[in-house]
Ligand SMILES: Nc1ncnc2c1ncn2[C@@H]1O[C@H](COP(=O)(O)OP(=O)(O)O)[C@@H](O)[C@H]1O
C-alpha cells in the first residue's frame with residue numbers, strides 16, 4: 001500500500017517581539033495533546049521564523065556586534081528559503097531547518113533540526129505575514145496582540161538572560177530598530193490575520209476557540225478523504241469497507257489514521273455511510 005502523504009494544516013502566528021507567539025504555540029500544542037510526544041511521532045509542530053535569519057556578511061557581523069544591525073527588517077531574513085521550506089512542508093515532505101544563535105547573530109554551524117510530516121504546523125515570527133507569497137500559504141493566520149510596554153518588559157530580561165545582551169544593548173536596539181520596524185513592517189500585517197489574540201497566552205478563551213477550529217478543520221478534511229477513498233489508492237481500507245465487517249473497517253481505518261489528532265468517532269459515522 002502507498003504510504004500516506006500528510007498535508008498539514010499550516011498556521012501562521014505573527015506579532016511583535018516578545019508578544020507571546022511561541023508561548024501561544026506551546027499552549028496550542030499542549031491543548032492538542034502533543035506536548036510530551038517525541039519529534040518523530042509529533043503531529044503538531046512549531047517552527048520559528050528565527051531559523052530563517054540569513055547569514056550576515058563580515059561587515060554586517062561587525063555591525064551586529066555593536067547593535068547596529070536591523071534584525072527587524074524584512075531583508076534580515078532568507079525569504080526564498082522560508083518559502084521553499086513552507087512549500088515542502090505543505091507537500092508533506094520532511095524538512096531540515098537551521099538552528100539560530102542570538103549570541104553570535106548567526107546560524108549554528110553543524111546544528112539543524114528535522115521537521116517530520118505532521119497534521120498541524122505552526123510557523124511563528126515577527127514577519128510571517130509580511131511576504132505575500134508566504135502569507136498566502138497559511139490556512140489560518142493568528143496575530144498575537146500584546147501592548148508594547150508589556151512586550152518591552154518581557155524582552156529586556158529575556159534578551160539579558162537568554163540571548164547574551166546587556167541592558168544598554170537591549171534598550172538601544174529597541175529604540176533604534178525594533179520599535180520603528182514593528183510600526184513599519186509588523187503592525188500593518190495585523191490586518192491579514194483571521195484571529196487577533198489580545199493578551200497572548202493569557203487569553204485562554206481565544207486559544208480554546210482556535211484549538212477547536214483546528215480540530216474541526218482536520219475532522220472535515222478527514223471526512224472528505226475517507227469519503228473519496230478509491231480502491232486503487234487505499235485497497236486495504238476500501239476492501240474492508242466493501243467486503244468486511246463493521247469492525248474490520250473500523251480497525252483498518254484506525255490503523256491508517258492512528259497517529260492523527262483527529263476525532264476517531266468519525267469512522268463510526270463513515271462506516272454507516274459506506275455500508
Ligand atoms: N502571558 C504571559 N505572561 C507572562 N510572561 C509571558 C507570557 N507570555 C510570554 N511570556 C514570557 O515573555 C517572554 C517572551 O515570550 P515568547 O512567547 O517567547 O514571545 P515571542 O515568541 O513573541 O517572542 C518569555 O520569557 C515568556 O516566558
Ligand SMILES: Nc1ccn([C@@H]2O[C@H](COP(=O)(O)O)[C@@H](O)[C@H]2O)c(=O)n1
Nearest residue numbers: 016017018071072102105106125126178
Ligand atoms: N541576532 C538577532 C536576531 C534577532 N533578534 C531579535 O529577535 C526578535 C525576534 O524574535 P522574537 O522571539 O522576539 O519574536 C527581533 O525583534 C530581533 O530584534 C536579535 O536581537 N538578534
